Amino acid sequence: MKKILCMVMALCLALAGLTAVADDTIELSFTRIGSDPAERAYWDWVIEHFEAENPGIRIMYDEVAIGDSIDNKLNVQFSAGDGPDLIGHGILSVAQRVELGHYQPIDEYFETWEGKDDIMPSVLANGTYKGHVYGLAYSTTPYVFAYRSDLLEAANLSVPTTWDELAETARALTQKNEKGEITFSGFCFPSAGGNLVELDVFVYGNGGSYLAEDGSPLMTGAEKEEAINFLNGLLPDVNIPYSNSETNPFAQGLAAMTLINNAALTSILNNPDYEGKVGVAVPPHNTTEGTFCGCNMLFIGRDCVDKDAAWKYIEFTMSPESTLKRSEIVNIPVTLQSLVEDYQAMDPWNAVRAECVAIGTGMPRTLWSTQFQKIRNELVQNVVLGNAADPAAALQKAQDDLLFEIDG
Numbered sequence: 001m002k003k004i005l006c007m008v009m010a011l012c013l014a015l016a017g018l019t020a021v022a023d024d025t026i027e028l029s030f031t032r033i034g035s036d037p038a039e040r041a042y043w044d045w046v047i048e049h050f051e052a053e054n055p056g057i058r059i060m061y062d063e064v065a066i067g068d069s070i071d072n073k074l075n076v077q078f079s080a081g082d083g084p085d086l087i088g089h090g091i092l093s094v095a096q097r098v099e100l101g102h103y104q105p106i107d108e109y110f111e112t113w114e115g116k117d118d119i120m121p122s123v124l125a126n127g128t129y130k131g132h133v134y135g136l137a138y139s140t141t142p143y144v145f146a147y148r149s150d151l152l153e154a155a156n157l158s159v160p161t162t163w164d165e166l167a168e169t170a171r172a173l174t175q176k177n178e179k180g181e182i183t184f185s186g187f188c189f190p191s192a193g194g195n196l197v198e199l200d201v202f203v204y205g206n207g208g209s210y211l212a213e214d215g216s217p218l219m220t221g222a223e224k225e226e227a228i229n230f231l232n233g234l235l236p237d238v239n240i241p242y243s244n245s246e247t248n249p250f251a252q253g254l255a256a257m258t259l260i261n262n263a264a265l266t267s268i269l270n271n272p273d274y275e276g277k278v279g280v281a282v283p284p285h286n287t288t289e290g291t292f293c294g295c296n297m298l299f300i301g302r303d304c305v306d307k308d309a310a311w312k313y314i315e316f317t318m319s320p321e322s323t324l325k326r327s328e329i330v331n332i333p334v335t336l337q338s339l340v341e342d343y344q345a346m347d348p349w350n351a352v353r354a355e356c357v358a359i360g361t362g363m364p365r366t367l368w369s370t371q372f373q374k375i376r377n378e379l380v381q382n383v384v385l386g387n388a389a390d391p392a393a394a395l396q397k398a399q400d401d402l403l404f405e406i407d408g
Contacts, residue, residue, distance in 0.1 A: 026309045029060045032088030033070045033296060039063075039139075042329040050316045057309050059086075078102050078302065084303035086313060087125040088138065090296050091126050091362040092369050096228055099367060103299045109311045115318055115336060123315030123335045126295040126362050128407040136318050137335050138326065142293040142356035143201055145284060146250055146265055147257045150175075150277040151317050159281050163205075163230050166257070166284040170238040173256035185255035186238035189231065189385075193244030195363075195373055196380040197292040198259050201283050202227040204361050206291030210372065217372060217406070219379075219399040220392075226286065231384050241385065261282060261294070262332060262353055280352045282359070293360025333357045371405040 032043065040063065047059045053301050062084075064070040070089065074097075077083045083102060093314035097103045110116055110133045119136065127135030147159060151173055160166040170186030177183050189198055204208070208223035240249045251268040268274050283291050298317060300310045316322060321337050327343055333353045334343045344351045375398050383394040 024056060026057045026058055026306050028085040028306070028310055028313060029062070030058060030061045030086040030169075030313070031064060031070070031073070031084040032086070033064060033066055033090060034088075035063050035065045037390035038330045041269075042326050045325060045329065046317055046322055049322075050097050050313060052310060053316070054309075055111050057312065059313065060180075074102070079320055081303060083301040083303040085301055085306070086308050087299045087301050088296055089299060090294065091365060092373075094127065094129050094134060094365045095367045095369065096298075097299075098134055102302050103134045104302060104307065105134055106136075106300060106311065106314070107133050109315075110136075113315060113318075114316075115320075118300055118336045118338050118387065119318070120335055120358055122293065122358055122360055123295060126365065127297045127299075129365055133357050135299045136314060137295045137297045138317055138323075139330070140293055140333050140335060140357045140360070141261045141263060141295070142333060142353060142360050143197065143259050143261050143291045144265065144280045144281065144352060144356050145257065145282060146260050146268075146278060146280050148277055149279040151256050155310075159279065160257075160284045162284055163202075163286045167234050170234065170257060182238070182240055185240040185249055185258075187234070187257045188238075188242060188249045188255040189235055189259070190244040190248075191241035191381060192384050193246075193377075196244065196377045197294075197363075198244070199227065199231075199376065199380050199384060200361070201259050201290070202231065202286075204292065205283055205288060207286075207288040207290075209361075210317070211366070215366065217364075217366075217368060217399065219375070219401050219402055220395045223287075224395055225391045228384055228388070228394075230286070231389075232396050233396075235385065236387065254402045259291075266331065267285050280349045280357055283353060289359050291356050291358055295381040336407070368402065368406045371402055375405070382401040 011033055022146060024320050037329065043061060047061060051058060055236035064073055074083065074087070123137045123140060126137055129132060139389050152159060155172055157172060160169045166187065174182060175184035190196055204223055206223040208221060210218055212218040240254060242249055248258055248260050248264055249255040250260060251264065253274070265280070268278055282289055297314065298314045300307055304310050320336060320339055323334050324339055324342055326332065327334050327346065340354045343354055379394065379398050383391060388394045
């Protein structure tokens with residue numbers, strides 16, 4: 001009987017020891033925007049290797065489809081005082097959630113981080129708000145200029161680098177039927193969609209900005225008028241309009257040139273019918289090389305108790321090894337300058353992708369970014385593709401409308 005009691009006591013002590021070990025384990029909840037398989041495979045790799053190196057930390061991973069779902073979920077969680085420890089979210093979330101107190105600043109960690117001088121300045125800017133660093137980018141989505149190299153070669157045309165060259169080349173490659181209807185687009189541009197950033201590419205390529213020096217909205221300006229006038233003079237002659245939430249005509253073989261994000265370009269690059277027939281370049285510009293570049297970042301949530309452990313996870317994710325692995329699995333550009341050569345070695349076109357990240361600008365990191373998106377979309381639909389007779393007046397109206405939306 002004593003032997004049995006001893007065995008029971010030993011078992012209890014062992015279980016108590018296991019419980020103590022379990023109680024010492026730090027669990028970090030991590031919610032990320034997006035649900036695509038490639039990204040999931042990457043995060044599975046990150047979590048597996050991070051936990052192997054940090055056995056005392058466990059990552060509780062969750063992902064939410066792109067759209068309002070993640071914001072609704074985060075709002076509910078933060079309202080209950082149970083927000084995620086780590087959050088993977090985009091540029092549009094920065095100002096709103098910083099002002100709500102949902103994101104913690106990470107300046108103290110960033111200043112001692114080995115990679116702080118390695119991360120691309122354009123990428124770092126996306127997670128910086130009012131002089132403080134809140135998020136570090138793990139994913140970038142640059143818009144590149146894609147073209148049919150076989151058609152340019154057949155027509156003895158060079159890849160356009162300026163607006164004038166773009167217009168000349170687009171008109172030369174556009175095909176029309178007997179009725180004058182465009183059957184093959186020389187350059188296609190969207191007429192609808194959730195975020196019509198294609199206009200921004202032209203604004204940035206003309207030295208423009210939507211932010212005044214004091215951080216207020218800036219929808220007016222000669223650089224924007226010139227961009228709209230250029231597009232209004234070109235698109236009716238060469239464009240097959242489409243929604244940027246649908247398949248780009250270029251990816252369907254119905255256009256010679258377009259602006260397209262890196263992810264959407266994948267389908268045609270992987271299509272054997274177009275192997276060796278597609279190239280990418282920095283978007284044609286008028287005064288300054290520039291493009292739009294989206295960005296998702298890692299943030300530490302307000303309710304995170306163990307900020308040190310959360311930073312360890314961010315630091316691991318932003319390490320050169322993890323960053324390069326992300327490019328291999330997800331086929332997205334690196335965010336560290338030291339890895340550009342390694343990234344270029346993966347694919348000849350990666351040099352262009354990396355350059356577009358370096359010269360890219362994302363959505364305004366302001367409390368009025370969602371209102372800006374709505375009014376900029378209206379500008380594209382009603383002014384650019386509506387061929388407004390007076391772009392200056394239309395831009396002033398956009399400025400007034402945005403200020404009204406902001407001030408209520």
